[in-house]
Amino acid sequence: MVRRMILLMALMTTPLHVKENASGHATYVLVHGAWGGGDSYDATAKGLRAAGHKVYVVALKGLGARSKEKSSAISLSTHIADVLAVVDKAKLKDFILVGHSYGGMIITGVATKRAAKISSLVYIDAFLPQDGEALWDLATDWERKHFIDAQRDSPGLVAPFPGSPSNLTRHPLLTLLEPVHLSGDEKLIKRHTYIYATHGLPMTFGKFYARTKADPAWRTHELDSGHIVMQDAPDALLNILLAEGI
Numbered sequence: 001m002v003r004r005m006i007l008l009m010a011l012m013t014t015p016l017h018v019k020e021n022a023s024g025h026a027t028y029v030l031v032h033g034a035w036g037g038g039d040s041y042d043a044t045a046k047g048l049r050a051a052g053h054k055v056y057v058v059a060l061k062g063l064g065a066r067s068k069e070k071s072s073a074i075s076l077s078t079h080i081a082d083v084l085a086v087v088d089k090a091k092l093k094d095f096i097l098v099g100h101s102y103g104g105m106i107i108t109g110v111a112t113k114r115a116a117k118i119s120s121l122v123y124i125d126a127f128l129p130q131d132g133e134a135l136w137d138l139a140t141d142w143e144r145k146h147f148i149d150a151q152r153d154s155p156g157l158v159a160p161f162p163g164s165p166s167n168l169t170r171h172p173l174l175t176l177l178e179p180v181h182l183s184g185d186e187k188l189i190k191r192h193t194y195i196y197a198t199h200g201l202p203m204t205f206g207k208f209y210a211r212t213k214a215d216p217a218w219r220t221h222e223l224d225s226g227h228i229v230m231q232d233a234p235d236a237l238l239n240i241l242l243a244e245g246i
Helices: 002-012 038-050 064-069 076-089 103-117 141-149 202-213 234-244
Strands: 027-031 054-057 095-100 118-124 191-197 218-223
Touching (some): 027 103, 038 064, 076 103, 103 118, 191 234, 202 218, 218 234
Parallel strands (some): 027 054, 027 095, 095 118
């Protein structure tokens, strides 16, 4: 009886227009952005789990819960390896890989290495690199200036942007300078989704939204939200992610 009541409560918290997939549940791997940690996904992960899905929130080295491991030697490859370690240890397959902001660089790198295991890629107001591009190449001039100026007092570790939440920590510069190299395997992934926050940083992410919106192979969503979509538009984001699991 108790188990039945718990299941009923979970179904009641799931939007009515979202259907379960054939297996009854999906698997999500959530990758956070720069300066922050996996706690940015707390509400999202809770909602997905309440709907019966399996969720892995990756802890990136030197950030968030692992901030004590911070080092100027941490690179984009380090963070790609963090995600691969989670995927490989859990022997995941047919999973939905989600990245926010800088996390878009990471999931692109993961996609080129584990494409056969990924059912869907979701970029949440995120960087979307092409072969050979680093985040540095995709950033605006004022962002690049910040990357340089904000690490001079602690070489290799970039301080958050002015006005950022106090819980953010320094971010390793090398992750912003290392390019992504595509193998071609990433083309095996059938579903791609881009979520654009209209009140985020349009100079930065608008170009990725425009590119994906013009490509029929992509599904795109425009949300009335700031850049931290998980906090500004949690219900809308949850609906989109739940639909990925259908």
